[in-house]
Amino acid sequence: MQLMPLPKKILVCGNLKLDLSAPHVMGILNVTPDSFSDGGRHNSRELALAHARQMIADGATVIDVGGESTRPGASAVEVEEEIRRVVPVVKELAKLGAVISIDTSQPEVIRAAVQAGAHIWNDVRALTRPGALETAAELNIPVIIMHMRGEPTTMNSLNQYDDVTADVMHELQQRINDALQAGVKAENILIDPGFGFAKNAQQNLKLLNEFHKLHALGYPILSALSRKRFIGEALGGADAQQRAAGSVAAHLLSLQQGACMVRAHDVKAMADAVKVWQAVQAAG
Numbered sequence: 001m002q003l004m005p006l007p008k009k010i011l012v013c014g015n016l017k018l019d020l021s022a023p024h025v026m027g028i029l030n031v032t033p034d035s036f037s038d039g040g041r042h043n044s045r046e047l048a049l050a051h052a053r054q055m056i057a058d059g060a061t062v063i064d065v066g067g068e069s070t071r072p073g074a075s076a077v078e079v080e081e082e083i084r085r086v087v088p089v090v091k092e093l094a095k096l097g098a099v100i101s102i103d104t105s106q107p108e109v110i111r112a113a114v115q116a117g118a119h120i121w122n123d124v125r126a127l128t129r130p131g132a133l134e135t136a137a138e139l140n141i142p143v144i145i146m147h148m149r150g151e152p153t154t155m156n157s158l159n160q161y162d163d164v165t166a167d168v169m170h171e172l173q174q175r176i177n178d179a180l181q182a183g184v185k186a187e188n189i190l191i192d193p194g195f196g197f198a199k200n201a202q203q204n205l206k207l208l209n210e211f212h213k214l215h216a217l218g219y220p221i222l223s224a225l226s227r228k229r230f231i232g233e234a235l236g237g238a239d240a241q242q243r244a245a246g247s248v249a250a251h252l253l254s255l256q257q258g259a260c261m262v263r264a265h266d267v268k269a270m271a272d273a274v275k276v277w278q279a280v281q282a283a284g
Helices: 045-058 079-096 107-116 132-139 164-181 201-209 211-217 229-234 244-256 267-283
Strands: 010-013 016-019 024-030 062-066 099-103 120-123 143-146 189-192 261-264
Touching: 024 045, 024 267, 045 062, 045 079, 045 267, 062 079, 079 099, 079 107, 099 107, 107 132, 120 132, 132 164, 143 164, 164 189, 164 201, 164 211, 201 211, 201 229, 201 244, 229 244, 244 261, 244 267, 261 267
Parallel strands: 024 062, 024 261, 062 099, 099 120, 120 143, 143 189
Antiparallel strands: 010 016
């Protein structure tokens, strides 16, 4: 583990801007019936918006809206259904003035969401769907490129690595190169090492311990490990709802190693931890 500074960078999100030299909490808003941790809890528009407002009040500066579960073994969602889940929520969220990211791999979904007021494309499949690279370049919005192998239905069998951190970095670099070649601007790229995607518990822990190495790729980094299974295993088998404190601790380790954004279910706890971390930094 190695302490790293946060990037001196302003991320332009439409009319809004995020200063990445201070840490940001991205609040998770799953509008799905089957997400691993909170599936079905916010899949009506009114419930989703109430939860989003609460997360913003609790300190989230980005709201990440997802209409397709990417938990291990999750079934695919039709594009039209994903748009039906996501777009009405985005339209209302846009009125609240928060930065909105969309957790999708479908070019048609991100197009519709951006038209409705979304700002960031958070793609667990790293722009590998047909037309995704071209869409990202054309929309000219920030994109989060995440490391995964295979699909949610197959990823757990694809966790063979020589060196998990080095291999993740190498594979992320390939996806970054593809994006740049397609015309995605370097200033629009963020990366995510993909905790819990095609990685077992020990690999996730090693990746977290070596998180600082990801800076060699040269892009701002999102850490998204909230309530993941490896956190539960480190806590002796805690279920998803009992992983808040463990998730906050692991996210703080990411921040210390230079993550500029953390994606969290438990926004208040995470935002409070960030405030304490910032107070300690300021005292130094």
